[in-house]
Amino acid sequence: AQKVTQAQTEISVVEKEDVTLDCVYETRDTTYYLFWYKQPPSGELVFLIRRNSFDEQNEISGRYSWNFQKSTSSFNFTITASQVVDSAVYFCALSEGDQYNAGNMLTFGGGTRLMVKP
């Protein structure tokens, strides 16, 4: 069975601080996909990133960066120079799939509520 753990239930930072959201996963599959979604107060889920299990290269997108380490089964998410608009609940998720698609159910972590204060 697969499992995703986000140990930080809530984080509060002051604007412009860097913040890292932790995600640890468990799966028996050798092929799997990891995701981060953002859920702002409006409620919709916004896709941020997908990573597959055979690509450990870290990724940077603007102020966002992700660190994938198979050795520790972690997929952490860092926001640099946080802004008030980053305030949201962030979910890490896992799906098992084959090499060509991630067409399977998502198992979500419990979520981390990030509050960025001005």
Next chain:
Amino acid sequence: SAVISQKPSRDICQRGTSLTIQCQVDSQVTMMFWYRQQPGQSLTLIATANQGSEATYESGFVIDKFPISRPNLTFSTLTVSNLSPEDSSIYLCSGQGVYEQYFGPGTRLTVT
């Protein structure tokens, strides 16, 4: 990418009644799913909606309580039956694209 719409966006229902939620995708997706998000909680998969056949339910969810239909590749419905206050949640449908799973805006259900 795919755009997913849900109707209704929110509803308040009385105990013992049922609510049917519609999910429409603007393009074909391979798989469709229904999730529940209880207040302040994460998302839990209810079932995978299969086209033309019975949905595949996760542990703890049964067809009598959550009947699901998917008559074609772009449309699905979820009914929450015999409502109780514990059913008050956000219900989200999603569609599997090539790269990611797209989510609808959710239906916020309050049972009184």
